[in-house]
Each structure stands twice: as structure tokens, then as C-alpha cells.
Amino acid sequence: MAKKTSPDDAQDATEATPATEEERARRKTRVGLIVSNKMDKTVTVAIERRVAHAFYGKQQTRTKKYHAHDEKNEYKVGDVVRIIETRPLSKTKRWRVAELIERPA
Numbered sequence: 001m002a003k004k005t006s007p008d009d010a011q012d013a014t015e016a017t018p019a020t021e022e023e024r025a026r027r028k029t030r031v032g033l034i035v036s037n038k039m040d041k042t043v044t045v046a047i048e049r050r051v052a053h054a055f056y057g058k059q060q061t062r063t064k065k066y067h068a069h070d071e072k073n074e075y076k077v078g079d080v081v082r083i084i085e086t087r088p089l090s091k092t093k094r095w096r097v098a099e100l101i102e103r104p105a
Helices: 007-015 020-023
Strands: 028-039 044-052 059-069 080-085 091-103
Touching: 028 059, 028 091, 044 080, 044 091, 059 080
Parallel strands: 059 091
Antiparallel strands: 028 044, 028 080, 044 059, 080 091
16 A cells, blocks of 8 residues: 655655754854863864843853864864854763864963
8 A cells, every 4th residue: 555645754854954054053153161071073162251240240150061072183172162052962961062263382
């Protein structure tokens, strides 16, 4: 028995196409400092942001650490890099290093 195809089925098939460049441009990016490169093909990037205290208004620095994929193990501690959101690569890795912004002197 052959299954009848409807216009809705054709629309579903087009939605499953790979990500285009426009969709990739919408991925989240962050700029941070590498604080650890002891793992194989992984670096730890610390992202700092400034927020005002809810009641007092004083500026505070909040830090969050992300594990990012470094395929060639080329980034060192102290490098400032841009990381980009990607598919899950491991239990804790959802980011990859996109580019080197600054290397310490």
C-alpha cells in the first residue's frame, strides 16, 4: 500500500535541511579569557559581565566558566578568544573556540 503524500509532508521535508549561513549567524557568541587548557581538545573560558546590585546599584563583576572545544590544542592560558555556541560535544561542552582575539605579550 502506497502512502499518500500531502503538501504538509513536503513542507516537513524542507524544514529538515542543514543549517544555512544565516542561521549560523544567529548563534550566541561570547568573548572571554582562557583560564585552563589542561584537558585534551578542551579549554575553559571565563566570561565576565558587569551587573548592578538589585538594591544598592553598585556594579559587580559576575564570572561564568564555559568548556569550549579546541580541536588543535593551539590556545594557551591567558589568551582572549571568541567562543560560539554549537551542538553538544560532551556532557559539559556546548561551545567551540571561533577565533583568537588577543594573545598576552
